[in-house]
Structure formats: C-alpha cells, structure tokens
Amino acid sequence: MTPFDYQRIPEAAAVPAQLTPTVRPLAGGTDLLTRLKACLDRPDALVDLKASDLGRAIDRVDGGWRLGALVTLSRIQHHPGLRADVPALAEAVSQAATPQLRNRATIAGNLLQRPRCWYFRNERVQCWLAGGEGCPARSGRNEHHAVFDTDGPCVATHPSDPAAALVALGATVTVLDGGGGERELAVADLLVPPTDERRVEHVLAADDVITAVTVPSAPRSTYLKAMDRAVWAFALVGVAAAVSADGEVRLVASGVANTPWRLAGAEAALAGPGLTPEAIDRAAAAATDGAAPLAENGYKLPLLRTLTHRALTAVA
Amino acid sequence: MDESDLPTWPPGTDLETVGTGVPRREAPAKVTGGAVYSSDLRLPGQLYAAIARSPHPHARVRSIDTERARRQPGVVSVIAGEEGGEGVTWYEESVPLFGPVARFAGDEVAAVAATSLEAARDAVRALNVDYEVLAHVVGIDEAQRPEAPSIHGTPGNRTTDPKVEERGDVAAALAAAPIRIEHTYRTPTAVHNALETHGAVAWWQPDRLTIWASTQGVTQVAQMTAEALGLDQSQVRVITEHVGGGFGAKQVPWKDVAIAALLSRRTGRPVQCAYDRHGENVAAGKRGATRQRVRIGADTDGRLLAIDAELVGDSGAYQTAGEAAALWGPYQGLYRCDNVRTSVTYVYTNTGPAVAFRAPGYVEAAFALESAMDELAHRLGVDPIELRRRNHTGVDQQQAKPWSSPDSLPLIYDRISALAGWDARPRNAPPAPGGDGGVRRGWGFAASDWLAGKANPPGYASVELRTDGSAEVVTTVQDIGTGTRTVLAQVAAEELQLPVEEVRVTLGDTAAGPPSPTSSGSATTPTMAPAVRAAAADARHQLVAAAARQLDCAPGDVTLDHGKLVAANSGSRTVAEVLEGLSPAAVHGWGELVAVDDSVSVRTFGAAVAEVSVDTGTGEVRVTRMVSVPDCGRVLNPTLVASQIIGGVTQGIGFALTESQLVDAELGLPVNDSLEEYLVPTVLDICPIEAVPLDRPDTGANQLGVKGIGEPPMIPVAPAIANAVFDAIGIRFHELPLTRRRVLDALAEAASPDESEPA
Amino acid sequence: MLTLTVNGQPHPVAVEPRRILLDVLRRDLGLTGTKEVCEMGNCGACTVLLDDEAVYSCLVLAVECEAQEIETVEGLARGQELTAVQEAFVACDALQCGFCTPGQILSMEGALRRRPDADEAALTEAVTGNLCRCGAYRNIVAAAGRVAATSSGGAG
Incomplete structure (x- = not known):
C-alpha cells in the first residue's frame, strides 16, 4: 500500500468537484482497501464519504424505496420493509460476504466494486484489466469466469450479488457530478463491460458520486446464489427474478459475465402472462442461449438453468 | 523413573481426574486476548522483517540491486542472494537460504528488516532483482514427462528411486482374481493455512540466540537452527507458549526462523519475521497432490486377493524434513491380503514444497482404497461394513507382528454401526442419470488405520511438590492447541491424588529441560503423559519414603490418601508437613519414557459414517451428519x-x-493463494458430528494405555463422504474435491451415455 | 495526531493515513488480542466492535475511527468476570489453538448488541464470517446455544 492523504469534506455536494483520477472516494472500504493493499490502486488521496452528509436513510418513495448511498448492506438485510417489498435485494444482500463486511459495505460501493478475478487481483500478474496485456484467464484457470460475452478482452465476472438483483428490479442510481449536475441512471446502464479506453466495469467519470439508489417495489422477486461453500464466497452463478408492477418478469444472472447479465432468451421464452410450469421449463432451457463457456466453466450452464427454474418457480 | 516400571491402570480402575472433561487450561487466556503467540511479541527495539519472493516459478537470480531498498526510510538491514544467506542451507537438498535459482513462485531471494512492517514491505518492493526466467513445470504428470524441465537434475524429476514394497505374487494373484477393480484416483494439493502464519522472533545476543517460534517442535527448531547457523545447541533457546495452528506445517523450522536470526545478528536487535498469507499459501508447506493407480483383486466373497498401487505424490520444489507422506500405508496394512505391492514416487515440481499435513499420505491413500472397497462391496452386493469385517487382520503384515490392539477395528465396526444406525439406513432406489433430479441423500462408510499415535521417545518430565500442597510439572514439550497442558496436569494430579487445579504445568521452552518430541505423528500425549505419570509417581515415592522416615515406619506401610500420608499403625501427616520436615530438601520427581515395546505394532484405527445430500440441479454436496469412532486407547479427557x-x-x-x-x-502460479479463494469450511459447512472414541486402554502402547488422537479422525472422512455421494447419485468420483463443478460435470456426463467414461 | 477510543479509553496516536486499524491496535497500542491473519477481510480473526458493530479491523483505516467507540477482546471481561460469550467458549471448549477466538467472540458480542435476545441461529450466523481452521465449529455452535439459553433466560 502506497501512502496517501486522507480528507473529510462535510458537505456531500462539495465532494465530486474534489475528485480526480487520483483523489478517490472512500465509503465502506471493504473492496477499496483490498485493492490498495494489493497495489492495484495507488491514489494520492482518499475522501472519506462517511465524514460527509451523504445519504444514509432508507425511505419509502412512490412505487418503491430510496436508499442513501451510504446505507450498509446490513441495514438492508435487517430492514423488514425491504425484506417484504424487494426480497430479491434483501436476499442478495444477505448472501453477499459476511456480517462484518455487510456492517461496513455500502450499497453504492457494492455496485462499484472491482472483479475478484484471481489474475486481476494477483500482484504478480499484469492482465489487461490491470493495465497490462492479455487475459491469462482465457487460457488458464477459468472455472470461476464468464460464460457469456466471452470474446471481449476480459472474462472476469462482476462480483456483486445486489447488482444482479437491482438490475432485475429495474433500480436506478442518482449520480452527482463535479459540475454540480445530477442525473439518474439505470443500474443496468451503470454497469458495462470494460473497454480499452475505460478499463472499469461502470460508466462513472472520476468526479461522479452515487448519492442514492432507487428501487421499485417487487414483492414477487428473489435472488438465488450458488457458491462452493455454504456462505462467504463470490457467486459461481446467481439468478435474480423479479415481477414488476406491470407484470413484466426480469431475469438477471450474476457470475456469468462482466456485468449482471440479462437472461433475454429466458425472458422471451416465457412469452406471455402467467408463469406456468411449462413456461418456466422453457425459460430455464433458454437461460443459457448464447452462452460460450470457457474450458473449465461449462458446469455453469446447468447451474444457470437450475437456478433460473427455481427462481421463476419461487416468484410464480 | 521409567514409565515402564509402573503398573498399568487396568480397565475398571477407579480414576478421579483422568477420564474427566477437565476444561482446557489456557481457555480463559484465549478468550480474553491474554494468550501471547509468537506473532504478538513486541520486544523493545524490535524490527520487522519482510521477505522478497521470486515471482517466477523457475528462474536464475542474476543479480539483486539493494541500493534503493536500503535507502528507504526505516530500513535497518537488507540481506539478499547467496551472500545474504551467510552459508545457511535449507531443505533436504541443502540449497542456499536465498538460492541462486528460484524453483517456485514464492521462493525466497532476499529479506529486509525495518522499524515497521510497512517500511520493510516498501523496501522489498524497492528491490531490483534481475531474473533469468527458466522453463518450469507444474503438475506431477507433466513433471514426469521426458521433455519436462529438470528441477534438480534427477531422472523424471523424481526425488529418489521409487519406494517399492511387495509381498506375495501380486501379478499372479491379480490375474487369477475373479473380481477386479481398477481406477486411477487423484487427490488435490491442500494447504494447511493455519491462522497464525509461520513466524518467529529471534534475538541474537552475544553468546546466545533466543527464538520465540510458532512451531510444533521447540526442540527440533533449536537443534536444526543451531546446526544451520553453526551454534552449539546450548546457545539456542526456543520458546513457544501458544501456537495459532500447525496441522503438520510447523513440524519443521521454516526460513522465517533463519531469516529472523540472521537479521538479528546483523542488527543486534530482536527481529520478527512472519510470513504473510500469500507466503503461507505458497511457501510454507502443503499436502502434495497425488495420483494413485489402484488395482485390487478379490474373490466372490469379497476377500482381498491382491492389491497393487502405483502411487505418485507432488513433493513441490524441495523436500522438507519431518514425517513423510506414507501413501503406501493403508494399502499395506489396513486389510488382510497376502499379495500387496505398493510403489511410491515423489516428484519435484516448480511449486511450493510439501510437508506433513494431518495424517500425511493416509488421508490421500484412504480416499482411493476406501472408495475401491466401497465399489467392491457394491459390485458384490455385500454390506460395506461386512466387507471390511471379512478382510480384517489382527497383525501388522509388513512387520509380521500383532497389532497392540488387534480387536480394535471389529469393535469399531460394531460401535459405529450401532451409533449411526447403519443397518436401518434408508436404501435408495437407483437414481436417474443426470440432474435436475432434485436433492438426493446417501450414506457412506470408510475405515482407517494410521501408522502413528504411539510414543515417540524420548519423553522427559519432572514434577516438583511445593509446601503449599501444589505440584509443578515441567517439560519442554509444546502445546499446539491440542490440550497438552491440560492432560499432563490430569495425569500428574491422578498419580499424586491432588485436585487438578493444584497442578501447574510449565512447558514450551527448551531451557526448561531435556529434549521433547515434536508434536507430530499424534505422539505428544502417548510420549509425554507416561513420562509425566512416571515423574509424579517418582515424586510420590519420595514423599512416601520421607513420610516413613518421619513416622518411623517402613515405606511399604505408608499410603498417600488425598493430601495425607497415612501409616498403618503410627498416625498420619499431611503432605505439607512431610515436605516441611524435609526442608530445605524438596521432592523432585523425574520421569521418562525412553523406549517402546517392539514386540507389538501400535496403530490407531478408526471409522467414519457420512450422511450427505446432493442437489443434482446445482451440484451442491452437503454433509448432513458425521459419525466418527476412533481408537485412541484410554481417553484422558473426553472433552479434548x-x-x-x-x-x-x-x-x-x-x-x-x-x-x-x-x-x-x-504461469506456474497458484491462483487461489488466499483465504478468499482457497476455501476452508465455514461454520455453516459443518454438520453435527458424533465423536465417540472407543476408549479402550491399549497397554501395548504404554502403561497408561493412551494413544494419539490428533491425526487419525481426518483419515476416513473424505472416502466416507465420496461413498455417500455414490449412494446418493450413483456416481463414483475418483478425484477430489467434490465441488459443484466436478459434480455437475459428472452429472452431465452421466446423462449423455455416448461419451466415454472417465478413467 | 489522532485520538482513538478503545475499550473506553482515549488513546492519542500519531499515524499516517494508510495505517490499518488492526495494525495500530496491535503495534501502537499493544492490544495483541486482536489477531492478524489474512489482512484482506477473508478470515475474521481481526474482528472488533466499532460503535457496537462487528467489523474487520484489517479493512478499516485508523483515521476513519476518530470519534467512534472501538472495542477489542481485551475490553470485554470485567476483571475475572467473563462475559456470557467468553464463558460459553470456555465451557463448550469452543476453541483449540485460540487464534480465531477473539474474533469469534466479538462477532457474537456484536450480534448481542444488535439483539440481546439473539437465538442460537442468529449467534451462529454472526460467526459465518469467522474462519476456524482447527475446526472447533460444532463447539462454537454449542457455545452459541449456551449464550442464547442464558440471554433469553435473562430476558425472561
């Protein structure tokens, strides 16, 4: 970990203008500190958002909920209203990380965490995503890697469970920029595959700060996760299913692509109202349409079909 | 007094302290943060060391430029390259401490001592090491190929010639056997990952070196360090109060000890050198992967006619001292069989060195052998436990002498069968191939033996009685978290008829007495408990003799009865009175265990039953219940x-x-070199475990009848689980671990019968 | 200069911003009961309470903790009197080498701060982020049960 300065700015609205590519925001720190320790990030300064008046409230709003950016995963997990009204989010949060990490990690930070790819995180490897060349995972140990969209420069999967749930729920984030402008962005549009010019998994600029996450209600929603141990592992595959207020069913998988992956084929296969057993069978079978697994992760396909089937059955 | 001069405690002896669940002595210190480990030491002026490791799996170190590192703030000393190692050699290959060739990614090339750990780490990053990258090889199959790069210039990258042991005529017996089972089994590289990493604080003062080490063997660390650094053993003192886990990886000294010592000699200050978690994963030992080609032949009743096992293990880049991975063991000894051949080869690879890990070799071999036995049982329609009974032997067939406890295994079979409800277990209908057949359940069984668990002489102890009525046991042996302090106190208390609270135990310091065994081979209790009992008995005899003099009667007329010495006809005195009468002389008992009975073969047997559920849709295997019945002889403390x-x-x-x-x-790099990706179980991965030792004193082992328990319970677990998975889904796995990937791939294969079967 | 409040006592410390809370507790304050194992939030041995919530002190900067209450394993017992959680760990032999023990205990203490009547399942869930390599888990679950029995008994 290289040395850096530590700053507190009381007014959240004043934070974005201070941010640069080397002056970075610090919230829960549960991902950022691991990157600093691995020297993946070497900021000159950190601005502690917790020392500001950035949102910490969980508010009922028209048609859903508004979560301040600093709301911790623990508070979501233990919030009766969210558990009842957006179970997919509460379930995703509950299956993410551990109690200690959830006590610290914020919902906005969770969306912006970097991949856990074991090459990306390895100090001894300079992969494309870390600013170097090539993707050792493509020909190496890739049992945890992507099965969709695998012809891009990086096959790391997005590490967040809540992200998949939020995309399925149609959630949005409120973003404040360095010029004082505010914009609303769907989580689905916030998270995008990295490109040569922008080797991160989101579209935010250096001086953007997420101030809130808005989540539409979907009492019929769920998030299922498969890990190699009972708890405390990143998803091999996760599936979020949500029935929106207007009856639309959205299916989003984690652990299968650079970003939360919309299971468009499965959604299309549902074709029509009513989650009948036949429709669920069809959708589950179509969940892996377009998949292009790597040498070691073909097992994710049956896993994805099973979780899709079970998630749909749960919300039917 | 020698422990063999004492009478045994026959079964049924009325013991007061031994056999009770006396609470672990150091538990209060451990729950309040008061227990001090090597890594907790903060001596005045202490420096912190960081290690530079090769990022390449195989490379020649051309040069190391230390200038920039030396100039970093806080840096006090940098040692690098062969010169920096000052002639100290390491591993069985006697390579320089910082070799001119790095043979695995993580091999040590330099170290820095600084006033803080950050400063030391910064300096390591500032080292400029020029490497000439060499071709590397990982994986035992690849390393054996003729075209593989040579790691130490040995044929086929073998560490030595294969170790072959054969009795009978295996080829002929196999050919004639009506039933044959043949598979190649594989077990993975497993890492101990003790929570406290390997580490030591060394303080070199003019005439002596003191080391606070996180080790399983204070004596061995002292001896090997003295040898490596050219010191007299009397100049090296090793202290180990508490150890944050070892599991075999700390049974030999690692380079942390030497690096700390060399840096301390250079700086004149105490130096702490502890591996970080990465170092712990790549350079501090592992259970090497194995490939086991197993052929067994049996008659139609399931009696074994022949066993042939071609066994290959991954040694990593170097060989370490300590227990070997005895891959041949279960094949040679667990079952009666006249024709057995085992061939064991260890292969060098460009990965971290292997070292003993809880029942080394037996855990790996038991997976293969006990999977094959289960398959044989199913093939013949014989109950798996009944099959083991038919193949029971009461003798050590390699050494042609009886087991010290020849009827242990049949008794274990009876006990575990009853406890688990084996005969009443639900029988599955044959499953449909593939998933998603929902969740299926299964039961599995495996038996085990273990070559150790007996005494590893010598064990020495002393017991001193105080006039306040208390006793102090002193021995150099360490307590690595197994409860050694507690059971030694119990044994002394029993012999002296004292409340266990009145017995103090001082241990874990080579300065406190003669050598003690390393905590390996499950040997600590069977070596030290008899020695402590002998010391306590010696103290008791001295006490009785003194009382007899004071009471003016023959020693034979005096008995010790709970703090009182009672003479048949001439009254009684308290222990304190007798000791005061002796003063300034004191009662100082001495006990030892210096030899073991060679006429019998001491083994520790056991068995496990696993119940599992397998989710055929997700590949998830959950162990839902485990029953374990090991034989550790007399149970000194049922809780521990x-x-x-x-x-x-x-x-x-x-x-x-x-x-x-x-x-x-x-790349030649371990990718999951952290506790994030190397998945050890969490609390929710572990099911209820019924732990029921046989509790039969084995007086062939020692007069106490006590054997070790540290390692054996692990041995039958994996095969019991794999056999239960077979029971659940009808798929026989020949490779561990049973991850979702492995299970789902196998289910997919089972569902598409066109594809060829796995080897 | 930064003031950390640890176990109710203010401790002025001079540390650079990159210093990790765990390291400051262990090195600067000599509170070595909190253990360093993985440094990456992967094991739980460094768990402390920060304003009554269990967190991994290896993933917290010391400078973040100004004005917060930090509690470590050294601050739990009152003299010889152990807390219910500590007592249960001793009684159930819920430890072997003891290296994970302070973290396990603080995780359960944190769950009890959130819910004083936490049941066995909740207290077990509280330690899902604490690895025990010796494998004392079943006894840790037993300790959770013992604490739950005491605390619900106490709550009437």
Whole structure:
C-alpha cells in the first residue's frame, strides 16, 4: 500500500468537484482497501464519504424505496420493509460476504466494486484489466469466469450479488457530478463491460458520486446464489427474478459475465402472462442461449438453468 | 523413573481426574486476548522483517540491486542472494537460504528488516532483482514427462528411486482374481493455512540466540537452527507458549526462523519475521497432490486377493524434513491380503514444497482404497461394513507382528454401526442419470488405520511438590492447541491424588529441560503423559519414603490418601508437613519414557459414517451428519478428545468438498493463494458430528494405555463422504474435491451415455 | 495526531493515513488480542466492535475511527468476570489453538448488541464470517446455544 492523504469534506455536494483520477472516494472500504493493499490502486488521496452528509436513510418513495448511498448492506438485510417489498435485494444482500463486511459495505460501493478475478487481483500478474496485456484467464484457470460475452478482452465476472438483483428490479442510481449536475441512471446502464479506453466495469467519470439508489417495489422477486461453500464466497452463478408492477418478469444472472447479465432468451421464452410450469421449463432451457463457456466453466450452464427454474418457480 | 516400571491402570480402575472433561487450561487466556503467540511479541527495539519472493516459478537470480531498498526510510538491514544467506542451507537438498535459482513462485531471494512492517514491505518492493526466467513445470504428470524441465537434475524429476514394497505374487494373484477393480484416483494439493502464519522472533545476543517460534517442535527448531547457523545447541533457546495452528506445517523450522536470526545478528536487535498469507499459501508447506493407480483383486466373497498401487505424490520444489507422506500405508496394512505391492514416487515440481499435513499420505491413500472397497462391496452386493469385517487382520503384515490392539477395528465396526444406525439406513432406489433430479441423500462408510499415535521417545518430565500442597510439572514439550497442558496436569494430579487445579504445568521452552518430541505423528500425549505419570509417581515415592522416615515406619506401610500420608499403625501427616520436615530438601520427581515395546505394532484405527445430500440441479454436496469412532486407547479427557475428533472431521470435510490449490500451468502460479479463494469450511459447512472414541486402554502402547488422537479422525472422512455421494447419485468420483463443478460435470456426463467414461 | 477510543479509553496516536486499524491496535497500542491473519477481510480473526458493530479491523483505516467507540477482546471481561460469550467458549471448549477466538467472540458480542435476545441461529450466523481452521465449529455452535439459553433466560 502506497501512502496517501486522507480528507473529510462535510458537505456531500462539495465532494465530486474534489475528485480526480487520483483523489478517490472512500465509503465502506471493504473492496477499496483490498485493492490498495494489493497495489492495484495507488491514489494520492482518499475522501472519506462517511465524514460527509451523504445519504444514509432508507425511505419509502412512490412505487418503491430510496436508499442513501451510504446505507450498509446490513441495514438492508435487517430492514423488514425491504425484506417484504424487494426480497430479491434483501436476499442478495444477505448472501453477499459476511456480517462484518455487510456492517461496513455500502450499497453504492457494492455496485462499484472491482472483479475478484484471481489474475486481476494477483500482484504478480499484469492482465489487461490491470493495465497490462492479455487475459491469462482465457487460457488458464477459468472455472470461476464468464460464460457469456466471452470474446471481449476480459472474462472476469462482476462480483456483486445486489447488482444482479437491482438490475432485475429495474433500480436506478442518482449520480452527482463535479459540475454540480445530477442525473439518474439505470443500474443496468451503470454497469458495462470494460473497454480499452475505460478499463472499469461502470460508466462513472472520476468526479461522479452515487448519492442514492432507487428501487421499485417487487414483492414477487428473489435472488438465488450458488457458491462452493455454504456462505462467504463470490457467486459461481446467481439468478435474480423479479415481477414488476406491470407484470413484466426480469431475469438477471450474476457470475456469468462482466456485468449482471440479462437472461433475454429466458425472458422471451416465457412469452406471455402467467408463469406456468411449462413456461418456466422453457425459460430455464433458454437461460443459457448464447452462452460460450470457457474450458473449465461449462458446469455453469446447468447451474444457470437450475437456478433460473427455481427462481421463476419461487416468484410464480 | 521409567514409565515402564509402573503398573498399568487396568480397565475398571477407579480414576478421579483422568477420564474427566477437565476444561482446557489456557481457555480463559484465549478468550480474553491474554494468550501471547509468537506473532504478538513486541520486544523493545524490535524490527520487522519482510521477505522478497521470486515471482517466477523457475528462474536464475542474476543479480539483486539493494541500493534503493536500503535507502528507504526505516530500513535497518537488507540481506539478499547467496551472500545474504551467510552459508545457511535449507531443505533436504541443502540449497542456499536465498538460492541462486528460484524453483517456485514464492521462493525466497532476499529479506529486509525495518522499524515497521510497512517500511520493510516498501523496501522489498524497492528491490531490483534481475531474473533469468527458466522453463518450469507444474503438475506431477507433466513433471514426469521426458521433455519436462529438470528441477534438480534427477531422472523424471523424481526425488529418489521409487519406494517399492511387495509381498506375495501380486501379478499372479491379480490375474487369477475373479473380481477386479481398477481406477486411477487423484487427490488435490491442500494447504494447511493455519491462522497464525509461520513466524518467529529471534534475538541474537552475544553468546546466545533466543527464538520465540510458532512451531510444533521447540526442540527440533533449536537443534536444526543451531546446526544451520553453526551454534552449539546450548546457545539456542526456543520458546513457544501458544501456537495459532500447525496441522503438520510447523513440524519443521521454516526460513522465517533463519531469516529472523540472521537479521538479528546483523542488527543486534530482536527481529520478527512472519510470513504473510500469500507466503503461507505458497511457501510454507502443503499436502502434495497425488495420483494413485489402484488395482485390487478379490474373490466372490469379497476377500482381498491382491492389491497393487502405483502411487505418485507432488513433493513441490524441495523436500522438507519431518514425517513423510506414507501413501503406501493403508494399502499395506489396513486389510488382510497376502499379495500387496505398493510403489511410491515423489516428484519435484516448480511449486511450493510439501510437508506433513494431518495424517500425511493416509488421508490421500484412504480416499482411493476406501472408495475401491466401497465399489467392491457394491459390485458384490455385500454390506460395506461386512466387507471390511471379512478382510480384517489382527497383525501388522509388513512387520509380521500383532497389532497392540488387534480387536480394535471389529469393535469399531460394531460401535459405529450401532451409533449411526447403519443397518436401518434408508436404501435408495437407483437414481436417474443426470440432474435436475432434485436433492438426493446417501450414506457412506470408510475405515482407517494410521501408522502413528504411539510414543515417540524420548519423553522427559519432572514434577516438583511445593509446601503449599501444589505440584509443578515441567517439560519442554509444546502445546499446539491440542490440550497438552491440560492432560499432563490430569495425569500428574491422578498419580499424586491432588485436585487438578493444584497442578501447574510449565512447558514450551527448551531451557526448561531435556529434549521433547515434536508434536507430530499424534505422539505428544502417548510420549509425554507416561513420562509425566512416571515423574509424579517418582515424586510420590519420595514423599512416601520421607513420610516413613518421619513416622518411623517402613515405606511399604505408608499410603498417600488425598493430601495425607497415612501409616498403618503410627498416625498420619499431611503432605505439607512431610515436605516441611524435609526442608530445605524438596521432592523432585523425574520421569521418562525412553523406549517402546517392539514386540507389538501400535496403530490407531478408526471409522467414519457420512450422511450427505446432493442437489443434482446445482451440484451442491452437503454433509448432513458425521459419525466418527476412533481408537485412541484410554481417553484422558473426553472433552479434548472430542475436540480433536471434530477438528479432524471438519478438516476432512474441507478436503472432500472444497479445498484444492489451483495452479496456472502456463504461469506456474497458484491462483487461489488466499483465504478468499482457497476455501476452508465455514461454520455453516459443518454438520453435527458424533465423536465417540472407543476408549479402550491399549497397554501395548504404554502403561497408561493412551494413544494419539490428533491425526487419525481426518483419515476416513473424505472416502466416507465420496461413498455417500455414490449412494446418493450413483456416481463414483475418483478425484477430489467434490465441488459443484466436478459434480455437475459428472452429472452431465452421466446423462449423455455416448461419451466415454472417465478413467 | 489522532485520538482513538478503545475499550473506553482515549488513546492519542500519531499515524499516517494508510495505517490499518488492526495494525495500530496491535503495534501502537499493544492490544495483541486482536489477531492478524489474512489482512484482506477473508478470515475474521481481526474482528472488533466499532460503535457496537462487528467489523474487520484489517479493512478499516485508523483515521476513519476518530470519534467512534472501538472495542477489542481485551475490553470485554470485567476483571475475572467473563462475559456470557467468553464463558460459553470456555465451557463448550469452543476453541483449540485460540487464534480465531477473539474474533469469534466479538462477532457474537456484536450480534448481542444488535439483539440481546439473539437465538442460537442468529449467534451462529454472526460467526459465518469467522474462519476456524482447527475446526472447533460444532463447539462454537454449542457455545452459541449456551449464550442464547442464558440471554433469553435473562430476558425472561
């Protein structure tokens, strides 16, 4: 970990203008500190958002909920209203990380965490995503890697469970920029595959700060996760299913692509109202349409079909 | 007094302290943060060391430029390259401490001492090492190929010639056997990952070196360090109060000790050198992967006619001292069989060195042998436990002498069968191939033996009686978290008829007395408990003799009765009175165990039953219940024995289901070199465990009848689970661990019968 | 200069911003009961309470903790009197090498701060982020049960 300065700015609205590519925001720190320790990030300064008046409230709003950016995963997990009204989010949060990490990690930070790819995180490897060349995972140990969209420069999967749930729920984030402008962005549009010019998994600029996450209600929603141990592992595959207020069913998988992956084929296969057993069978079978697994992760396909089937059955 | 001069405690003896669940002595210190480990030491002026490790799996170190590192703030000393190692050599290959050739990614090339750990780490990053990268090889199959790069210039990258042991005529017996089973089994590289990493604080003062080490063997660290650094053994003192886990990896000294010592000599200050978690995963030992080609032949009743096992293990880049991975063991000894051949080869690879890990070799071999036995039982339609009974032997067939406890295994079979409800277990209908057939359940069984668990002489102890009525046991042996302090106190208390609270135990310091065994081979209790009992008995005899003099009667007329010495006809005195009468002389008992009975073969047997559920839709294997019945002879403390059993079963579940160090072959790097990706079990991965030791004194082992318990309970766990998975889904796995990937791939293969079967 | 409040006592410390809370507790304050194992939030041995919530002190900067209450394993017992959680760990032999023990205990203490009547399942869930390599888990679950029995008994 290289040395850096530590700053507190009381007014959240004043934070974005201070941010640069080397002056970075610090919230829960549960991902950022691991990157600093691995020297993946070497900021000159950190601005502690917790020392500001950035949102910490969980508010009922028209048609859903508004979560301040600093709301911790623990508070979501233990919030009766969210558990009842957006179970997919509460379930995703509950299956993410551990109690200690959830006590610290914020919902906005969770969306912006970097991949856990074991090459990306390895100090001894300079992969494309870390600013170097090539993707050792493509020909190496890739049992945890992507099965969709695998012809891009990086096959790391997005590490967040809540992200998949939020995309399925149609959630949005409120973003404040360095010029004082505010914009609303769907989580689905916030998270995008990295490109040569922008080797991160989101579209935010250096001086953007997420101030809130808005989540539409979907009492019929769920998030299922498969890990190699009972708890405390990143998803091999996760599936979020949500029935929106207007009856639309959205299916989003984690652990299968650079970003939360919309299971468009499965959604299309549902074709029509009513989650009948036949429709669920069809959708589950179509969940892996377009998949292009790597040498070691073909097992994710049956896993994805099973979780899709079970998630749909749960919300039917 | 020698422990063999004491009478045994026959079964049924009325013991007061031994056999009770006396609470672990150091528990209050451990729950309040008061227990001090090597890593907690903060001596005045202490420096912190960081190690530079090769990022390449195989490379020649051309040069190391230390200038920039030396100029970093806080840096006090940098040692690098062969010169920096000052002639100290390491491993069985006697390579320089910082070699001119790095043979695995993580091999040590330099070290820095600084006033803080950050400063030391910064300086390591500032080192400029020029490497000439050499071709590397990982994986035992690849390393054996003729075109593989040579790691130490040995044929086929073998560490030595294969170790072959054969009795009878295996080829002929196999050919004639009506039933044959043949498979190649594989077990993964597993990492101990003790929570306290390897580490030591060394303080070199003019005429002596003191080392606070996180080790399983204070004596061995002292001896090997003295030898490596050219000191007299009397100049090296090693202290180990508490150890944050070892599991075999700390049974030999690692380079942390030497690096700390060399840096301390250079700086004149105490130096702490502890591996970080990365170092712990790549350079501090592992259970090497194995490939086991097993052929067994049996008659139609299931009696074994022949066993042929071609066994290959991964040694990593170097050989370490300590227990070997005895892969041949179960094949040679667990069952009666006249024709057995085992061939064991260890292969060098460009990965971290292997070292003993809880029942080394037996855990790996038991998976293969006990999977094959289960398959044989199913093939013949014989109950798996009945099949083991038919193949029972009461003798050590390698040494042609009886087991010290020849009827242990049949009794274990009876006990575990009853406890588990084996005969009433639900029988599955044959499953449909493939998933998603929902969740299916299964039961599995495996038996085990273990070559150790007997005394590893010599064991020495003293017991001193105080006029306040208390006793102090002193021995150099360490307590690595198994409860050694507690059971030694119990044994002394029993012999002296004292409340156990009145017995103090001082241990873990080579300055306190003669050498003690390393805590390996489950030997600590069977070596030290008899020695302590002898010391306590010696103290008791001295006390009785003194009382007899004071009471003016023959020693034979005096008995010790709970703090009182009672003479048949001439009254009584309290222990304190007798000791005061002796003053200034004191009662100082001496006990030893210096030899073991060679006429019998001491083994520790056991068995496990696993119940599992397998989700055929997600590949998830959950162990839902484990029953473990090991034989550790007399149980000195049922609470601590149960803890050892559940610990071994827990590690066995990890080995069966999740643990595997994965190495990128092209880069030669372990990819899951952290506790994030190397998955050890969590609390929710572990099911209820019924831990029920046989509790039969084995007086062939020693006069106490006590054997070790640390390692054996792990041995049968993985095969019991794999056999239960077969029972659940009808798929026989020949490779561990049973991750979702492995299970789902197998289910997919089972569902498409066109494809060829796995080897 | 930064003031950390640890176990109710203010401790002025001079540390650079990159210093990790765990390291400051262990090195600067000599509170070595909190253990360093993985440094990456992967094991739980460094768990402390920060304003009554269990967190991994290896993933917290010391400078973040100004004005917060930090509690470590050294601050739990009152003299010889152990807390219910500590007592249960001793009684159930819920430890072997003891290296994970302070973290396990603080995780359960944190769950009890959130819910004083936490049941066995909740207290077990509280330690899902604490690895025990010796494999004392079943006894840790037993300790959770013992604490739950005491605390619900106490709550009437």
